[in-house]
Amino acid sequence: MSFDGKIRVEYARDLHLPDVGLWLDPHRSKPFAFVSHAHSDHVARHQQILCSPITAHLLKVRYRISPERMMPCEFFQARSIAGFQFTLLPAGHIAGSAMIHINCLNSGATLLYTGDYKLRSSRTVETASWLKADTLIMESTFGLPRYVLPPAEEIEKQIVTFVSDTLDRGDTPILLGYSLGKAQEIAAILAAHDLPFLSTASVAAMTEACRKMGMSLPEAALFHDHVPLGFSLIAPPQAVRQAAVARLPRRRSAIMTGWAIDPGARFRYRTDAAIPLSDHADYPDLLRTVELVEPKNILTVHGSTRELAAALRQRNHNAWSIHGNDQLEFPLG
C-alpha cells in the first residue's frame, strides 16, 4: 500500500497498479484487468474484466468472451472495491471506450488512465470527460507537434467532396476505416449528408453490435460483390486486398486515419486519397489534456512516448515515457 500520496505504477510489458491489484489494458491474461475498449490490441481473456457496458457487449460479440468474467460499470458511477473507488469516464475513442479514474480512499491519491482517447466530439461516440488526478497515464499516439488535425467540419467536407467527385466521374468510392469505431463514424457522416452506402460483413457486424447497444446508426446494407451506381462502400483497410473488393471496376479508395497528416500517406496505404479522420487526440489536444487533468506526474504510453514526455518536461511537468531507461518501476514524483 502506498502511503505517500501516490498510487504506484509498474510496467513490465504490461501496466500494473500493485496497490490496486489492477492491470491496465494488459496484452496477456491477468486476474483483474481494466479493458478500456474493444480494439484487439487492448483485449485478452482475463479472469475479471472491468469495462463499460458497451465494451462488455462488444467483447462478447467480437471475441466470444464470457459475460461472467465481466464487471460492466456505467460511466460516472463510482464503484468501491477493496479501498479504492473506480469511476469510468467516456474516452471519445470508439463506442464504449472508457478512461478509468482511481481514488485511494485511504490516502486520497488519484490516478487517471486514458486508454485510447480523443477530446473532440464526433457523431457516434460520447464526448470524452475527465477528472483531475495526481497521476496521469496518457496515450501519445500523435505525440509529435506536426500532428495537428484540421477541424471536424473540414474533415467531413473532405470526405463528402471525395465521395461526390468520385461519383461524378462514374466511379465507386471506397472508404477505408477500422470495422469497429472508424467505420461507424464514416457511416454516420455519409448518412448525415444523404450519401447512400454499403458495408462489408465485418463492418456491418460491428455496426449491428453498436446499434444493439443503443447507438443511433442507420441499419447497415450489406456488400456482396456489387456496388450500385451512386453508392459508396465502407470497408476495413485490409479489404482492398480481398477479392470481392479488388475486383470492383472503377473504384477509388480513401483511407481514413490521423496518419494522413504525414506527407505521402496515400502512397503508404496504396489508396487514391488519405483523409485525417482520427479517433485519437492530436498533439494540441494531448497538451490540453494535461492542462485539464492538472497531474503532478505523467506517464506516456503508446506512440511517441519519449517525445511527448520530453515536450511536457520542457513545460515544467514531471513526465516520463513508459519505455524510458527500461525501468521496471517508475519513481514518480
Ligand SMILES: [Zn+2]
Ligand atoms: Zn483503439
